[in-house]
Structures are given as structure tokens and as C-alpha cells.
Amino acid sequence: MILTVTLNAALDVTYETPSVEWGGSNRVGTVRQRAGGKGVNVARVAAALGSAVVATGLVGGVTGDLVLADLDDAGLRHDFVVVGGTSRRTLTVVETSNGAATVLNEPGPAVTADEWQAFRERYGRLQSQADVVVVSGSLPPGVPADAYATLITDSPVPVILDADGETLAFGVQGGPALVKPNADELARATGKTSVIEGARALQSKGAQAVLVSLGPGGLVAVTAEGCWRAVPPEPVNGNPTGAGDAAVAAAARALLAGDAWPDLLRNAVALSAAAVHAPVAGDFDAAAYTRLTKEVTVTPL
Amino acid sequence: MILTVTLNAALDVTYETPSVEWGGSNRVGTVRQRAGGKGVNVARVAAALGSAVVATGLVGGVTGDLVLADLDDAGLRHDFVVVGGTSRRTLTVVETSNGAATVLNEPGPAVTADEWQAFRERYGRLQSQADVVVVSGSLPPGVPADAYATLITDSPVPVILDADGETLAFGVQGGPALVKPNADELARATGKTSVIEGARALQSKGAQAVLVSLGPGGLVAVTAEGCWRAVPPEPVNGNPTGAGDAAVAAAARALLAGDAWPDLLRNAVALSAAAVHAPVAGDFDAAAYTRLTKEVTVTPL
Ligand SMILES: Nc1ncnc2c1ncn2[C@@H]1O[C@H](COP(=O)(O)OP(=O)(O)O)[C@@H](O)[C@H]1O
Ligand SMILES: Nc1ncnc2c1ncn2[C@@H]1O[C@H](COP(=O)(O)OP(=O)(O)O)[C@@H](O)[C@H]1O
Numbered sequence: 001m002i003l004t005v006t007l008n009a010a011l012d013v014t015y016e017t018p019s020v021e022w023g024g025s026n027r028v029g030t031v032r033q034r035a036g037g038k039g040v041n042v043a044r045v046a047a048a049l050g051s052a053v054v055a056t057g058l059v060g061g062v063t064g065d066l067v068l069a070d071l072d073d074a075g076l077r078h079d080f081v082v083v084g085g086t087s088r089r090t091l092t093v094v095e096t097s098n099g100a101a102t103v104l105n106e107p108g109p110a111v112t113a114d115e116w117q118a119f120r121e122r123y124g125r126l127q128s129q130a131d132v133v134v135v136s137g138s139l140p141p142g143v144p145a146d147a148y149a150t151l152i153t154d155s156p157v158p159v160i161l162d163a164d165g166e167t168l169a170f171g172v173q174g175g176p177a178l179v180k181p182n183a184d185e186l187a188r189a190t191g192k193t194s195v196i197e198g199a200r201a202l203q204s205k206g207a208q209a210v211l212v213s214l215g216p217g218g219l220v221a222v223t224a225e226g227c228w229r230a231v232p233p234e235p236v237n238g239n240p241t242g243a244g245d246a247a248v249a250a251a252a253r254a255l256l257a258g259d260a261w262p263d264l265l266r267n268a269v270a271l272s273a274a275a276v277h278a279p280v281a282g283d284f285d286a287a288a289y290t291r292l293t294k295e296v297t298v299t300p301l
Numbered sequence: 302m303i304l305t306v307t308l309n310a311a312l313d314v315t316y317e318t319p320s321v322e323w324g325g326s327n328r329v330g331t332v333r334q335r336a337g338g339k340g341v342n343v344a345r346v347a348a349a350l351g352s353a354v355v356a357t358g359l360v361g362g363v364t365g366d367l368v369l370a371d372l373d374d375a376g377l378r379h380d381f382v383v384v385g386g387t388s389r390r391t392l393t394v395v396e397t398s399n400g401a402a403t404v405l406n407e408p409g410p411a412v413t414a415d416e417w418q419a420f421r422e423r424y425g426r427l428q429s430q431a432d433v434v435v436v437s438g439s440l441p442p443g444v445p446a447d448a449y450a451t452l453i454t455d456s457p458v459p460v461i462l463d464a465d466g467e468t469l470a471f472g473v474q475g476g477p478a479l480v481k482p483n484a485d486e487l488a489r490a491t492g493k494t495s496v497i498e499g500a501r502a503l504q505s506k507g508a509q510a511v512l513v514s515l516g517p518g519g520l521v522a523v524t525a526e527g528c529w530r531a532v533p534p535e536p537v538n539g540n541p542t543g544a545g546d547a548a549v550a551a552a553a554r555a556l557l558a559g560d561a562w563p564d565l566l567r568n569a570v571a572l573s574a575a576a577v578h579a580p581v582a583g584d585f586d587a588a589a590y591t592r593l594t595k596e597v598t599v600t601p602l
Contacts, residue, residue, distance in 0.1 A: 013489045015405055024325050025404040088332075091392070093405065103326040104316055104394065 002046050002252045004132035005123070005151060006039030006057035006106040007023040009080065010090045011066050012281065017096045026287030029096075036090060036281060037237055038137035038162055041245035042252065043076055044282035045271065051253055054079055056126055058119060058140065060109045061086025079126060081119045085109020085140070092241070101241070106209040116143055120154070127155055132252045135171070136162035138243070149174035156254050162248050164188065172207045177255060179207040180248050195220050196227065196301070197269075209261075211251060211268070212243055218269045218296070221261050225301060230265035231297035232273040242281025262298045269271045269296045303347050303553045304431035306424070306452065307340030307358035309409040309441040310381065311391045312367050312445020313582065320398045330396070330397075337391060337582065339438035339463060342378055342546035343553065345583035346572065352554055355380055357427055359441065361410045362387025370489060375455060380427060382420045393542070402552045409441030417444055421455070424463070427552045428456055433506050433553045436461035436472070437546070459556050463549050465489065479579040480508040487513055496521050497528065497602070510562075512552060512569070514545055519597075522562050525601075527601060531566035533574040534596035543582025548573040558602035563599045570597045 016030040025145035049236040055076055059067050061082035067087055071078045088106035095101075127133060133150050133155050145166050146149070152159045161168070161176040168189045172179055179202055181189060192198035199210035200229025209223040216235035221228045251272040254264035270292035277285035317331040338547045342422050344356040360368050362385040368388055371378045389407035396402075429433060445451070446467050453475025462469070462477040469490045473480055480503055482490060493499035500511035500523035505524050510524040517536035521527045533552055551572040555565035571593035578586035 015407075017405075020403070020405070022321075022403050026406065028405050028407050033405050062367065066363065100324040102321070102323050104318075104321070104329050105327065106316075106329050106332050171545075256438040 001052040001054060002043070002131050002256065003088070003126050003133045004039035004043040004053065004055050004057075005133065005135040006055060006137055006233055007119070007143055007147065007190075008088065008138045009037040009040060009057050009059045009064070009067050010084060010105075010108075011063040012036030013089050013091045015091065015093045015278075016096055017093070019095045020093060020102075026028070032234045033066065034280075034282075035067040035074070036247075038245050039134060040067075040071070040076075040247045041242045041282035042134050043125045044074065044134060045246050045275070045284060046253060047076055049249070049253065049283035050286070051256070052075060054126060054130070056080055056122060058083050058109070058111060058115065058143075059082060059087050063087040063089055079122065081115065081122050083109055085110055085111065088140070090124050101239075103241075105138075111140050111142035115145070120150070123151060124154065127157065130157055133157060133159040134248055134252050134255045135159060138164070139167055146170040146173070152176050153191035160248055160252055160255070164242065169205075171206045172202050175206045175208065178209045178214060178251055179212055180211045180244065180251065182244060184214070188271065192219075196222060211247070213272070214245055215240065219247060219265055219272075220301070221265055225261060228262055228265055228298055228300050230262075230269040230298045231294050232269050232292065233297070236273050236276040238276040238281050240276050240283070242283075243272040243275045245281065246275035246284055265298050266293060266296045302353040302431050303344075303357060303557060304427050304434045305340035305344040305347075305354065305356050305358075306434065306436040307338035307438055308412050308420070308444055308448065309362045309389065309408075310338040310341060310358045310365070310368050311409075312371075312425060313337030314390050314392045316394045316579075317397055317505065318394070320396045321403075322395060334367065334371075335581070335583075336368040336375070338468065339546050339549075340435060341368075341372070341377075341437050342543045342583035343437060343550045345375065346512060346576070346585060347553060348377055349585070350550070350554065352557070355431070356426060357423065357558065359384050359410070359416065360387060360388045360443075364388040364390055364592035380404040380423065382416065382423050384412055384416045385409055386412065394569045403541075404542075406439075409439070412441050417448070420587050421451070424452060425455065425513055426466065427557035428458065431458055433461040433557045434458060435463070435549055435553050436460060437549060439467055440463070447471040447474070453477050455518055461556070463545065464576055470506075473503050473506045476509065477506045479510045479552055481512045481514060483514045483516070483545060491511060497523060512548070512566075514573070515566070516541065516550055520548060520566055520573075521602070522566055524562055526562060529563055529566055529599055529601050531563075531570040531597050531599045533570050533593065534598075537574050537577040539577040539578050540580050540582070543584075544573040544576045546582065547576035549584055566599050567594060567597045569595055
């Protein structure tokens with residue numbers, strides 16, 4: 001079973017409107033909302049491919065209730081700790097005339113020491129049934145900055161970490177099996193602009209392997225067994241939000257199956273590029289995925 | 302008692318952040334939310350001045366629950382019909398570095414014929430206790446375009462109408478005691494750019510009197526007893542959202558008290574300018590209000 005951890009679960013709200021007058025008053029055409037947060041997206045993608053998945057994390061308030069209701073609707077197994085604060089919304093304003101998307105992320109609920117302790121206990125229980133753990137996304141206020149390091153250290157099974165900034169920098173110290181920064185996150189966490197040097201810096205701090213995502217440029221893996229690069233056959237013109245989560249879902253499935261790194265990379269690039277084809281984070285285009293697995297190029301570095 | 306009608310009640314959400322990268326990904330600093338919709342703002346202002354007020358209208362879903370909970374917190378009397386759809390959010394994104402405010406209004410719940418009928422019955426009951434009625438703001442989908450005309454015709458007591466577009470054009474046909482368009486709304490509804498000509502056009506369609514608001518330029522009243530203009534002593538640099546609602550609240554109190562038009566105008570300009578001093582719609586600066594009532598100039602036209 002793949003356990004995904006989403007400490008700052010969100011209600012993803014999408015507004016669609018032909019164009020927005022910034023600084024003015026606008027009517028929104030379409031409003032959609034669904035459960036989100038990186039871990040939730042990973043769980044959706046892995047479950048859609050037939051993996052046994054449990055989504056855990058923290059939710060609270062009316063937005064938290066809507067998150068859980070949506071997970072039920074989607075048939076996703078979940079086991080969240082309910083906190084007293086209110087889960088955040090993440091708003092994406094899509095201007096349909098030009099495709100521009102503006103994202104506004106609320107900070108999330110303030111979490112108490114007792115709530116964090118309750119989560120650690122729940123996590124301990126869930127983990128005993130897990131084969132791979134994925135911890136990803138931002139931390140809500142009140143959760144210790146080194147929370148991911150703690151969860152990784154507590155885990156007897158391989159953990160994949162996908163985070164940014166301090167959360168990433170602290171997290172790698174827990175010794176995750178795999179870290180998945182994108183190029184910006186890698187540069188912010190290490191100060192290195194070279195992908196290989198940055199990945200090596202994360203390894204020197206504790207990461208066992210590093211998967212760097214490069215948008216349409218695909219993925220680079222830096223591991224104890226070697227380094228590889230995987231590239232999609234062509235850039236996809238679509239919605240890149242959630243593509244990184246699809247790559248993480250593929251990586252979790254590959255760790256579970258014991259796949260070799262080149263196979264992991266091939267599937268991760270194909271699945272994440274197929275996610276760019278789908279309009280919503282957490283979805284992917286199944287036909288594109290099948291086609292892309294044959295078309296991705298994997299080369300040793 | 303002043304009865305305010307808010308058919309498209311809203312949860313007003315405000316995001317504050319130093320600046321927004323449009324088309325990019327942004328973290329929101331502060332999130333505030335409270336019950337809104339023009340009628341709710343009118344009710345808040347009138348209640349703060351000591352008027353007996355009841356807020357009615359339509360609410361639904363989780364946002365509707367939050368609206369009602371916030372009215373309870375504010376100690377405002379309310380009697381809303383609960384519908385099956387979900388009340389809208391109205392989002393204001395304030396960039397604190399430059400003061401720019403971008404407003405994104407969701408459309409509102411789809412209302413059925415039975416729900417509209419249920420509201421008419423509730424309204425009939427509430428109205429029998431009312432001395433003045435205020436109908437204001439947009440209509441949610443499913444409510445007939447001439448809804449305000451119906452509510453005005455159904456009412457034995459004076460009704461103030463504050464609406465835009467078709468809703469305003471149809472509404473005046475019900476013969477409201479007073480209509481409060483701003484200059485843009487007046488021009489859209491009548492095609493006239495002259496304030497006096499536009500006001501006369503609304504009178505010819507049924508409005509008994511017209512109060513045109515001109516932002517920092519104050520108010521013009523066109524009535525059967527004469528025409529007046531009232532001007533604030535100076536433009537206020539603040540938040541004009543809700544200033545029109547404060548003007549309507551003052552007008553409702555004046556109709557209730559039987560004040561002469563010049564007195565109504567003086568109070569309406571002072572109160573609405575004092576509302577610009579307050580950062581949130583539905584609030585006003587009490588000290589500024591007292592001062593401004595002495596400083597507003599009222600002249601016959
Ligand atoms: N435009 C694109 N065309 C094809 N594949 C893409 C595109 N954008 C992203 N991908 C795939 O998704 C993966 C993750 O995307 P990226 O934007 O780097 O991650 P994140 O979403 O974490 O910022 C990439 O490694 C790549 O395989
Ligand atoms: N900048 C300002 N300075 C002083 N008074 C103002 C200012 N903006 C609005 N007001 C007052 O508020 C009233 C309503 O404002 P206006 O913007 O015309 O209405 P609405 O909010 O309905 O668009 C005006 O008639 C005026 O009395």
C-alpha cells in the first residue's frame with residue numbers, strides 16, 4: 001500500500017472566466033472545486049493506475065469537510081486527523097481567452113502541538129501497513145519545520161519527499177529514499193544552479209536518491225546506482241499543475257515494484273507528461289500515458 | 302423596522318498580500334471572511350446606528366451556513382430562506398503594496414421556482430412588520446429578472462431599490478419610493494450620460510425618486526419635491542466598497558423618520574463618506590460620520 005501524507009490538504013477552487021480586469025470588479029463564469037494538496041493528487045493518480053493507496057494528513061473546518069466528502073466521492077481511501085482550524089483553499093483563476101492561470105494559496109489552519117502529536121500517532125499506525133510513503137507539499141502554520149524529517153526517520157519503509165524551501169532542506173536530513181524537487185526548488189534549497197551539483201548537495205545532506213524535474217525537459221535521476229536522464233518525445237501544451245505529483249506517483253509505484261531506475265524514469269516522464277494533457281491536477285490522459293511510455297528516451301549520464 | 306432583502310447573499314472573502322504576480326503562483330498572507338451582499342451591508346450600517354433591522358434573502362450550502370453564523374456573531378437579526386444550492390463567495394484580492402483591489406464574484410446558487418415562491422411567502426410575512434424595505438444587489442440564477450418589481454409591487458411600505466443592469470431596469474417598473482444607482486449604473490440602465498436626464502428617465506419608468514451617487518462627488522436627488530445636490534467637504538482616500546450601501550442605509554433611516562430630502566442627503570453623504578474611511582464594507586468611521594454631517598454642503602439644483 002502507498003501512504004500519501006498531505007499535512008496542508010486543500011480545497012482546490014478553480015474560477016474560469018474569459019479574462020480578468022486586475023484591479024477591477026469581475027464576474028466569474030464557472031466555479032469548480034475538489035480535494036487537493038500534492039499528496040492527494042499523488043493518491044488520485046496512483047489509485048487510478050490500480051495501486052492500493054491511503055491518503056492521510058490534516059484537515060479541518062468546513063473546507064476540511066468538503067475535502068473529505070470529495071475524497072469519498074472519488075472512492076479514495078483516506079484516514080485524516082481532523083484539526084480545530086480550517087483547511088485552506090487554493091484558488092486558480094483561469095483566463096480562458098489566453099490560458100493564463102493565477103494561483104492564490106491560502107496559508108492553512110494553525111495546528112497545535114497536541115494535533116501534531118495526534119497525527120504522529122495516526123501515522124505510526126498507518127505506516128505499519130504501508131510499503132511506500134509519500135510526504136509532499138507545504139506545512140500548515142504550527143507544524144514544526146522539520147516535520148518531514150521526523151516522519152521520514154519514523155518510517156521503516158522507503159519515503160519519497162516532495163517539498164520546497166526550508167521544508168525540503170530540513171526534510172532531506174531524515175534520509176528519504178527519494179526526493180523530487182523541480183529545478184527552482186533544487187536551486188532554492190542548495191544554492192546550486194547545476195542540476196547534478198544540486199542533487200549531489202541533497203545527497204550529502206541525507207537524500208538517498210534525487211529526481212529533478214525539468215518541466216518539458218523531463219527528469220534527471222541522481223542515485224547510488226548511477227545517473228540517468230529521461231525526456232518526453234515533445235513538449236505538451238497543457239496544464240502543468242500536478243505534473244510533478246504524477247511523477248511522484250509513478251516513482252512510488254516503481255519503488256513498490258522494485259523497478260530499476262531507467263524503468264522508473266520512463267514511467268514517471270510518461271505519466272507526468274500525460275498529466276499535462278489532462279486539464280485538472282490529479283488526472284492524466286490514459287491513452288497518452290500508454291503511448292508516451294514507448295516514446296520517452298532514457299539515457300545514462 | 303427596516304427590512305433588507307439580499308437574494309444573492311455572499312460570503313465576502315478578502316485576501317491580503319503585498320503584491321500578486323498575475324499568471325503566477327502566490328501565497329496569500331491574510332484571509333478574512335464575513336457575511337456580505339449589499340443588503341447585508343445596509344443592515345449592518347443601519348443596525349450600528351440603532352435602527353431595528355431584519356435581514357432576509359436566500360442562502361444555501363456551506364457558504365450559506367457561514368453567512369448565517371457570521372450574522373449571528375454580529376448580533377444582526379435575520380430570517381433567510383435556505384435554498385438547495387450553495388451561496389456564492391465574493392473574493393477581493395487586496396495588494397497591500399499599492400492598494401489595488403481585484404474583485405471576483407461567483408454567480409450564486411441556482412434557485413428553483415419553489416424556492417422563489419417560498420421566499421415570496423416569507424417576504425409577505427416579514428413585510429407586514431416592516432416600515433421601510435431595501436432590495437439591493439444582484440439576483441442569483443433562476444430568480445426571475447423582474448423579481449424586484451414583484452417585491453416592490455407586493456409591498457405596502459416604501460421600498461428602496463439598489464441594483465444594476467436589467468435588474469434595475471425591470472425593478473423601477475415596480476414603482477419604488479427611491480432608486481439609488483451610481484453614475485455608471487444610471488447610464489447603463491437609461492443610455493443617458495446626464496445625471497438629471499437619466500434620473501428623469503427612471504422616474505418616467507416608475508421610480509418615485511432617484512438618488513444618484515457620484516463617488517467622491519457625493520449625491521444628487523431628483524424627486525417630486527425638487528432636486529438637490531450634496532457634496533462631501535473633500536474626497537476620502539479609502540475603501541469605497543460598501544459606500545453605496547451606507548448611503549442606502551442612511552436613506553432608509555430618513556424615509557422611516559420622515560426626514561426632508563436635504564436632511565436625507567446630508568446624512569447619506571456623511572455616512573457613505575464615513576464608510577470610505579472604514580476598511581471593510583458594512584462598517585463606517587463613527588467619528589468621521591459625526592464630523593461630516595456638519596461639513597456636507599447641500600444645494601438645490
Ligand atoms: N510541458 C510539458 N511537456 C511534457 N512534459 C512535461 C511538461 N511539463 C511537465 N512535464 C512533465 O512533468 C514533470 C514534472 O513537471 P515539473 O513542472 O518539472 O514539476 P512540478 O510540477 O513539481 O513543478 C516533468 O519532469 C515532465 O516529465
Ligand atoms: N472617495 C470618496 N470620498 C468621499 N465620499 C465618497 C467617496 N467615494 C464614495 N463616497 C460617498 O459614497 C457614496 C456612494 O459611493 P459610490 O461609489 O457612488 O456608490 P456605489 O458604492 O454604489 O458605487 C457617494 O455618493 C459619496 O457620498
